[in-house]
Amino acid sequence: MAGAAALFNGHEVIAPIVLPLVAGACLILLEKARSRWVPWVSVAATLLQLMLAVLLVGQASAGEVQAYLLGNWQAPYGIALALDRLSALMLLLTTVVACGALVYALGGDAERGLHFHALFQFQLMGLAGAFLTADLFNLFVFFEVLLAASYGLLLHGATRQRLRASVHYVVFNLTGSALFLIAVSLLYALTGTLNMADLALKVPALPPQDLRLALAAGSMLLVVFAVKAALLPLYFWLPDTYAGASAPVAALFAIMTKVGVYAIARMTTLVFGPAWLGAAALVLPTLALATLVLAAIGVLAATQLRGLVAYLVVGSAGTLLLALGLGTPGTLAAGLFYLVNSTLVAAAWFLIADRIAAARGGVDRLDARPWAGGWVPLGVAFFIAAVAAAGMPPLAGFFGKALLLQAAGQTPIAVWVVALVLGSSLAMMVALARAGSTLFWKPAGGALPAGATGAASPPAAAHTLAIVALLSAVVATSVGAGPLSAYTAAAAQQLMARQGYIDAVLGARAVAPAYDVRREMRERGDTK
Amino acid sequence: MLLLLALGIGTLAGCGVWLLLRARTFDVVLGMTLLSYAVNLFIFAMGQVMVGAVPIVEAGRVATLSNTADPLPQALVLTAIVISFAMTAVLLAIALRTQAETGSDHVDGQEPR
Numbered sequence: 063m064a065g066a067a068a069l070f071n072g073h074e075v076i077a078p079i080v081l082p083l084v085a086g087a088c089l090i091l092l093e094k095a096r097s098r099w100v101p102w103v104s105v106a107a108t109l110l111q112l113m114l115a116v117l118l119v120g121q122a123s124a125g126e127v128q129a130y131l132l133g134n135w136q137a138p139y140g141i142a143l144a145l146d147r148l149s150a151l152m153l154l155l156t157t158v159v160a161c162g163a164l165v166y167a168l169g170g171d172a173e174r175g176l177h178f179h180a181l182f183q184f185q186l187m188g189l190a191g192a193f194l195t196a197d198l199f200n201l202f203v204f205f206e207v208l209l210a211a212s213y214g215l216l217l218h219g220a221t222r223q224r225l226r227a228s229v230h231y232v233v234f235n236l237t238g239s240a241l242f243l244i245a246v247s248l249l250y251a252l253t254g255t256l257n258m259a260d261l262a263l264k265v266p267a268l269p270p271q272d273l274r275l276a277l278a279a280g281s282m283l284l285v286v287f288a289v290k291a292a293l294l295p296l297y298f299w300l301p302d303t304y305a306g307a308s309a310p311v312a313a314l315f316a317i318m319t320k321v322g323v324y325a326i327a328r329m330t331t332l333v334f335g336p337a338w339l340g341a342a343a344l345v346l347p348t349l350a351l352a353t354l355v356l357a358a359i360g361v362l363a364a365t366q367l368r369g370l371v372a373y374l375v376v377g378s379a380g381t382l383l384l385a386l387g388l389g390t391p392g393t394l395a396a397g398l399f400y401l402v403n404s405t406l407v408a409a410a411w412f413l414i415a416d417r418i419a420a421a422r423g424g425v426d427r428l429d430a431r432p433w434a435g436g437w438v439p440l441g442v443a444f445f446i447a448a449v450a451a452a453g454m455p456p457l458a459g460f461f462g463k464a465l466l467l468q469a470a471g472q473t474p475i476a477v478w479v480v481a482l483v484l485g486s487s488l489a490m491m492v493a494l495a496r497a498g499s500t501l502f503w504k505p506a507g508g509a510l511p512a513g514a515t516g517a518a519s520p521p522a523a524a525h526t527l528a529i530v531a532l533l534s535a536v537v538a539t540s541v542g543a544g545p546l547s548a549y550t551a552a553a554a555q556q557l558m559a560r561q562g563y564i565d566a567v568l569g570a571r572a573v574a575p576a577y578d579v580r581r582e583m584r585e586r587g588d589t590k
Numbered sequence: 591m592l593l594l595l596a597l598g599i600g601t602l603a604g605c606g607v608w609l610l611l612r613a614r615t616f617d618v619v620l621g622m623t624l625l626s627y628a629v630n631l632f633i634f635a636m637g638q639v640m641v642g643a644v645p646i647v648e649a650g651r652v653a654t655l656s657n658t659a660d661p662l663p664q665a666l667v668l669t670a671i672v673i674s675f676a677m678t679a680v681l682l683a684i685a686l687r688t689q690a691e692t693g694s695d696h697v698d699g700q701e702p703r
Contacts, residue, residue: 199666206673213680217687225688226699229615232681233697236622237610239677240629243670247663251636256662 072573074121075130075145078114078153078190081107086183093177101168101512104179108157108164115154115260122150123549127194127556127566134572137196138260142567144196147553148398152193154434155402159317160186162532166413167310169524172306174219181218185211185314193319196567197343198249201241201325201459205290209235212318215311216303227306234299238289245282252276259567261333262560280334284326284346291322292379294349294356301360301372309416312368313532316408319375320401323382327394330386331557332564346387349474351482353380358489367426369409369420370497374451377486378404384479385466391554392469398550400462407450407459410532414443416500417521417529428497429505441502443529448498450536452491458540459545463487595635600615602628613702615685615695622681626674637663 070077085107121128122145130143164182172178193575195201216228224234250256252272253264265276289296304312318407328345359375364370382404384399418440419426421433446457453459463483470479521529539546556562609621637660645661647653670684685695692699 123663199669203669203673206677210676210680213684217684220687220691222699223690225684225691228684229688229699231695232677232684233610233618233622236674236677236681237625243629243666244632247633247636247666250663250666456672 071112072130074114075128075143075194076132078118078141079194080109081111081114082183082187082190086180086187089180089183090177093180102180103180105164105184107169108161108186109115109381112157112161114315115157118145119150119154121145122147123552125552127258127563129567129570129573131570134575136572137570138255138257141195141197141200142257142259142570143194144259144563144567145194146563147549147556148324149193151192151398151402151549151553152320155320155324155405156186156193156317158191158535159510159532160314160404161315162409162413162528162535163310165524165531166528167524168312169522169528171219171308171310177214178218181211181214182314189317189321193324196258196563197438198258198261199258202246204240204464205242205321206239208318208321209239212315215314215571219308221306221488224306224308225229227302231299231303234289238286241282242286243281245286248279248282249276252279258328258332262564263568265333267496277334279506280329283329287322287325287329288349288383289322290319290400291321291326292353292376293381293383294353294380297353297357297376297379300376301369302376304372304412305366305368309412310528312412313409315417316375316405316412319379320382320405323379323386323401326383327386327397327557328390331394332560335389335560343389344387344475347384347473347479349386350380350382350387351478352555353377354384354482358486360463361490361493364493364497365428367428367497367501368412369417369429370417370493371408374411374490375408377504379409380563381463381466381483382487384470384483388470388473388479390469391551391558393466393473394467394557395547395551395554396462396465398553399465400459401544402546402550403450403458403536405463406532406536406539407447410447410529410536411451411523413529413532414440414447416523418444420521422501428500430500436589437502439526443497444498444502446492446533446536452494453487454491456540457536458543458546461540465547504515508580538551591641592635592639595639599631599635600630607631613696613698615688615697618697619678619681619685622674623678626670626678630674633663633667648682664686685689 085103089100089103112424127146129137130145132141132143150226166180167178176480185208188211191204192201195204213228213232216231237514246256252268252275255261255264258394268276268514279578285296292300304315306314348522354377356381357373360373360376361370364373378400382401385393385400415426417426421437421440422431436504450459467480467483470476473479489504601686606621606625608629609624612618612621638655640659643657643659645659645664647658651657688699689695694700695703
């Protein structure tokens with residue numbers, strides 16, 4: 063590990079951003095020249111990204127926040143990247159989900175349109191940048207990069223349903239970006255800086271009338287991140303969009319909601335924590351509980367498997383934002399643990415739902431239909447994924463919810479939290495059980511009807527490999543729940559102790575250049 | 591002058607939001623454009639609004655924000671303009687493609703029943 067870090071010479075923090083960028087650019091060139099190399103280059107780049115993420119997690123778990131100065135300019139004046147435990151964990155989660163989604167796409171979805179692999183790499187670049195940056199406007203730029211790539215991926219292989227969903231998705235996100243810009247520029251006018259660590263110092267020190275304006279800007283930021291994270295009044299774009307996207311794209315989108323959760327976690331613990339939690343401490347948990355209730359109703363009411371899974375994603379977002387909103391180190395640790403598990407489960411779910419639909423003639427309505435091929439492996443996968451999603455033992459979703467309920471016991475709204483979390487879990491369990499028994503156990507004989515929208519296709523090796531890989535990752539988080547919960551508890555502690563982040567970013571000094579041209583010119587007397 | 595700037599930003603933002611809530615994709619695209627004009631003006635106004643100041647440090651004058659214009663909001667506006675220009679192009683392409691596929695320019699892809 064130390065040898066690999068020395069190989070990068072300190073640049074390993076920016077490598078997860080540069081690698082997909084270069085890979086995406088090469089893929090655009092290769093698409094015309096050597097189109098047979100494209101899948102291999104894409105897979106190689108994503109696997110390298112995975113190894114980088116593992117390396118960075120190893121580095122971050124040492125406990126120190128590592129800052130990287132872009133352009134060698136010192137922190138408040140230049141843009142900085144910062145690697146702490148949370149960023150490294152999100153990066154690893156992104157690359158694991160991306161590997162699964164990419165392998166699944168190689169089974170046929172990637173050829174349905176142009177530029178899939180290049181867009182995929184740019185999406186990974188945007189995600190990596192959003193998780194690593196320590197500058198608020200840079201966060202906006204990386205949000206735009208990942209949103210632009212997501213528009214392209216969503217529209218890939220454009221069908222009518224996809225185009226309809228994408229109009230709403232694009233317009234909604236563009237409006238959110240406009241709001242983001244207003245909030246960022248307002249914060250700049252009040253504090254004179256865009257660096258997150260510098261904002262963390264300056265925002266609490268503002269005079270009262272400016273502090274109210276800064277809290278307004280912070281609330282606008284919360285709205286923008288809530289659009290991404292699918293919080294109550296702003297989650298209505300999610301079911302249509304995720305149901306309309308192709309399966310590997312929907313699996314990758316499972317990590318996109320978590321960008322919003324990450325941004326809320328970063329902003330509330332670093333910049334707005336002390337001021338905000340005093341003023342509006344119960345707004346976020348209340349909205350999150352309402353999201354959870356509405357998601358449970360949505361899961362029960364779903365008529366299509368993809369719609370059911372989309373509402374499961376909304377429910378997991380509600381649980382995560384509840385954990386963040388309650389704000390104690392215990393709930394934060396539980397939320398981070400649950401985040402890892404729920405993202406992997408959601409990604410696996412979209413792939414499984416696609417395979418189930420393909421085996422029933424291309425339709426994933428929850429009714430009795432004859433099966434074209436072997437339903438036993440898909441049934442096993444459905445069962446494992448359902449147990450993980452409903453939060454039942456022995457899989458890790460149970461640990462996450464149990465940790466959350468335990469930690470929420472000390473907060474003032476503990477009764478509501480326990481009641482609604484358990485109630486929504488019951489609703490999801492009922493809905494999943496009903497869906498499973500309808501899909502797999504209801505008898506429906508005869509061949510597939512001639513009017514089925516697509517021929518039933520057996521899963522390609524790539525499809526099976528991707529589903530098995532993601533489900534193994536889900537089981538691995540259960541088997542390794544001890545180390546993972548220790549890591550997330552340490553990450554939560556590191557988030558709450560914000561001085562470490564501030565010192566690392568603002569205290570980072572420029573690296574001495576290997577070859578100082580200016581000094582040589584001065585010595586030679588060449589300067590003006 | 592600040593009042594004029596504020597009224598301009600408010601009018602553009604209001605018109606943009608109103609158009610954004612309409613049911614035809616072309617109105618929505620126009621609304622997004624107006625909203626992005628308003629946001630860009632807002633970002634620019636967040637640096638101190640001065641008449642005739644340049645964002646360049648001149649020899650012989652102290653380099654504070656009361657003498658020179660703040661270059662950072664101008665850089666932010668440039669970034670925002672470039673990004674919103676690209677996104678408007680994407681939105682237009684999607685709207686045109688949707689209209690070609692579904693035959694309707696309603697934002698829901700079909701006329702309300």
